[in-house]
Amino acid sequence: MTGIALLVLEDGTVFPGRAWGATGRTLGEIVFSTGMTGYQETLTDPSYHRQIVVMTAPHIGNTGVNDEDPESGRIWVAGFVVREPARRASNWRARRELVDELVDQGIVGISGVDTRAVTRHIRSHGAMRAGIFSGDALPAGAEHLGDQVRDALVRIVVDQPRMSGAALASEVSTPSAYVIEPTGPFAGAPVARVVAVDLGIKSRTPKQLAARGVEVHVVPHTASFADIQAIDPDGVFFSNGPGDPASAEHEIDLLRAVLDSGIPYFGICFGHQLFGRALGYGTYKLDFGHRGINQPVKDVETGRVEITAHNHGFAVDAPIGRASIAPFDSGRYGRVEVSHVGLNDGVVEGLRALDIPAFSVQYHPEAAAGPHDGERLFDRFVDLMREHARTRTAEETR
Template identity: 70%
Template sequence: MTTETHAPAPASAPGRAGADDTAVLVLEDGRTATGRAYGALGATVGEIVFNTGMTGYQETLTDPSYHRQIVVMTAPHIGNTGVNDEDDESSRIWVSGYVVRDAARRSSNWRARRTLDDELVAQGVVGISDVDTRALTRHLRELGTMRAGIFSGDALVRDGRPRTTEDLVAEVVSAPRMAGSDLAKEVSTDEVYTVEPSGVHGESDAPALGTVVAVDLGIKTMTPVRLAERGLRVHVVPSTTTIEQIEALSPDGVFFSNGPGDPGAATVEVDLLRAVLDRGIPYFGICFGNQILGRALGYETYKLGYGHRGINQPVMDRTTGKVEVTAHNHGFAVDAPRDGESVAPHDDGRYGRVRVSHVCLNDDVVEGLECLDRPAFSVQYHPEAAAGPHDAAYLFDRFVDLMNLTATDGKESTRAAQN
């Protein structure tokens, strides 16, 4: 990696990288790497992060939690299986940029419909290949995530002359930081849609065993599917939904999804969740939904040095003592007491006792919260398991059990009052 001036090779076609097109990756600390343009030609900036998953690049690219982030893949070979029409986790690619070491020259899989390169071009995603991603990842582990940019084609030229590293760095540092960014509304659905219960065998006419309102903060496609497999009717609603609109759907439970941005800036979502807790509606949150629960309870959140991103993160479920291999994508975490119970700080303990239910075995980061006096729990990782693993699928069953228990307690309380 150098800090020299980079002259681009001429583009072989407008907007599309060719075999000889140069691309430059520039970090805000001035570190640069020169490689080949991959995907679309142009310029992109964002927070640069690394993903340690060996598989699942299509799910990573289409995860809305990566909005405004440049993703570095630590797995060396990317694009081998192409792109299919079944594995997308949303309607589009959300990453701001893509960094790989060895881009596959051709794809080979019976499900593939097109190459990854073609998909990046079609969606205007600027990338770079032939980069030492191992060295880059070590750099980010040592210094932490930072802003970065990928530049290729005409973006490497200004006024007919090659742009200097200093000029490219200036463009990078002009981009907004992730800390303080409120992004959920930028990736959320605009309209309510419903996923009908399917049952574990996919029966289309399965009766609904309950109703869940899922607040879309950047929800992945597989999440409501996992709920529907358990006989639940899932109404997916925008992040701007009010508590009155949620109540109008008569939910047995409320779910908050994963999503991008700083939970400290998500004041609307925190207020909405407090209204849910006040009404005693069972709650389950994942990833961003875990951070929102933490802040609703009065705990602080903080930015991790380089975050957890991949499908191979070890987490202990303190309820069972079981260690799970889990899928993660988060750069923020909840700051809550890890030992024993604590009283939620918000409003002089209004929500009662809380315990940390899950912890990361790599760095002891809080990976789950359980309310002991309210029907609510959350985890920091992704139990929907796209692209895997499936160790944490039981959490959806735990949510069903919580809804059933709450409904039973409510009926018993009503009978007791009547008697």
């Protein structure tokens, strides 16, 4: 697809490029991803809903598109910005060209952009609203980019809502519950049953649990605690997802009911932020967020540094250092400690409750796409459920 395209930021900065993918207009929050690979997983991650993603790697599309790597049933990014798209896919797993997939799903993109310059701008000024305009969405005279054209496009961009305050789980969650059965040697013999609340879940996450013998019941974000109790789970999991955790009042109330019940809890990404808010901590918007598959995180207890996959624009405001009493309801959930810290900027990357069976991490341990350092957290969740079951059995037999 040829022709002029414009990437317009809300502060009036404009980056010209070439139309790529579908043509037209798309709006969203502009963010950048530092992943050198895994663009297909990025495109299909529901956490990127309503976001225009800038890829910092200069060459995108060389492995095409296959049918094994998508993390959901569709592309979720609002728009896609690349430096140099591959002219032709070259990979034995490829089934389609990336550009054709973008066209088929109506994803407006732009290529030929200095993505390093865009990334530096976002790092300096923060993530902001943006739009990509091409084809019929461009006003007359757009090729000359006069002040009148620029002002008209900026007005369109700033008229869209900000990400702060956005409640988006309803737009990405499954409409109905479904079950992922245990796989491999555990097929037909589950070791545990987990309810996974879908806030924008990636497909590999329940598969990681299923590979460890867990029967996973994925439920909509609207599920009630009674719905969860009816499944009689050994644990509850809250997934990743888009939006502002401060707006997720139903999900926070649901999580507090889970914590009150004593059912073991594990949350990742958005589920980590909701855990923080359920405990009484605040959350805040990061200047430009963490996105990519090369983010260093330190495990505070062991000192081990893990390379992890991230996709988040908000963070938990919890005290780093000694364990402290969680502030909600005068310490209702006891002591909590920050278990992981981001080494790039000191952001809280994990929480561990010491008096109830619950923990969370900000990153994506399912490794889709990304390093495998965090996969052991699924083993930790299984161990937590087993220990809780043993403790409960011992108490019942006294």
